[in-house]
Structures are given as C-alpha cells and as structure tokens.
Amino acid sequence: MTDMVNFDVATWEARCESLQAMAHAGCGLSYDLYQQRFSAAVEEHIVGLPGEMKSLAISVAVPFGYLAAGELAQVQIELAECGYCTHGIDPNCCPLGCGDIDHDDPEEPWQEPHPEVDEFDLLLEEVLCELRLGAERFDRKLADALAPLKGRGIASSDLPAR
Numbered sequence: 001m002t003d004m005v006n007f008d009v010a011t012w013e014a015r016c017e018s019l020q021a022m023a024h025a026g027c028g029l030s031y032d033l034y035q036q037r038f039s040a041a042v043e044e045h046i047v048g049l050p051g052e053m054k055s056l057a058i059s060v061a062v063p064f065g066y067l068a069a070g071e072l073a074q075v076q077i078e079l080a081e082c083g084y085c086t087h088g089i090d091p092n093c094c095p096l097g098c099g100d101i102d103h104d105d106p107e108e109p110w111q112e113p114h115p116e117v118d119e120f121d122l123l124l125e126e127v128l129c130e131l132r133l134g135a136e137r138f139d140r141k142l143a144d145a146l147a148p149l150k151g152r153g154i155a156s157s158d159l160p161a162r
Contacts, residue, residue: 007053032088
C-alpha cells in the first residue's frame with residue numbers, strides 16, 4: 001500500500017482478492033501453502049502502515065486466509081507432527097520434491113523450500129498483481145471514457161480491439 005495517509009477498505013479488499021487469486025494459483029491446492037503465500041504477500045503490502053491501519057488491514061485480510069507469523073509457525077509445527085511437509089502435503093506426494101529430501105543426510109542444506117525461490121516467487125506474484133491491478137484500472141478508465149458515447153450510434157464493436 002503506497003497511500004499511508006488514507007486507508008481505503010474497499011481498495012484493500014480488492015487488493016486482497018487479487019493477492020488471494022495469485023496465492024491460490026501457486027498453491028497446488030494446498031490450503032497451508034495458500035495461507036503461507038497469501039500471508040507473505042499481505043505482510044509485504046502492509047509493512048509500512050502505522051499500527052492502527054495495519055490492524056485494520058489485517059482484520060480485512062483474515063477472512064481471506066491471512067495468518068500472522070506466529071500462527072504460520074504453529075501450522076508448520078502441526079504439519080510436521082502429522083508427517084506432512086512444509087507445503088501441507090504428504091512428502092511422498094509433494095510436487096516440490098519434499099519426499100526426495102533425506103532429512104538425515106548432511107548433504108541436504110535445507111528442509112524447507114529454498115529461501116531464494118520463495119523470494120523470487122513473491123516478487124513474481126507482486127509484479128503479476130500490479131499488472132492485473134493496472135489492467136483493471138485501465139478497463140475502468142476505458143469504460144468511464146466510453147460511457148458518454150452510449151446512445152450516440154457508436155457500437156463497441158466499431159471500436160478497435162486493444
């Protein structure tokens with residue numbers, strides 16, 4: 001969120017919907033992975049907000065599946081206790097190869113997804129979100145610009161495609 005002075009709940013809800021769609025698209029239908037991705041994207045957007053606005057933003061994001069860092073850590077503990085990987089999937093079925101990692105092998109440097117991959121994924125999701133929001137704003141501006149032309153005998157099919 002770039003506008004720190006005025007927090008618009010409707011705009012933030014729309015942003016949460018976009019973040020939700022992006023997190024869902026990259027989660028492999030694992031709700032736990034969706035929550036990780038969505039929560040990370042929300043945290044990135046609210047990092048500079050003052051306390052009261054941050055609390056409001058979080059309260060709006062919770063119904064979309066947002067979890068705070070402590071809650072995400074608790075989920076990871078519960079997943080590990082149940083034998084699931086960090087993505088919330090049986091490790092032997094995880095498409096990210098978690099079943100291929102030998103956790104007792106000192107050659108394996110991590111037991112979670114590689115941090116650089118996660119940072120890249122989040123950056124890519126952020127860029128895609130901004131592109132989608134830009135396209136939505138463009139579509140609204142175009143519709144507003146064309147509204148006065150309604151009823152003047154100009155059909156939208158007469159206009160060049162974008």
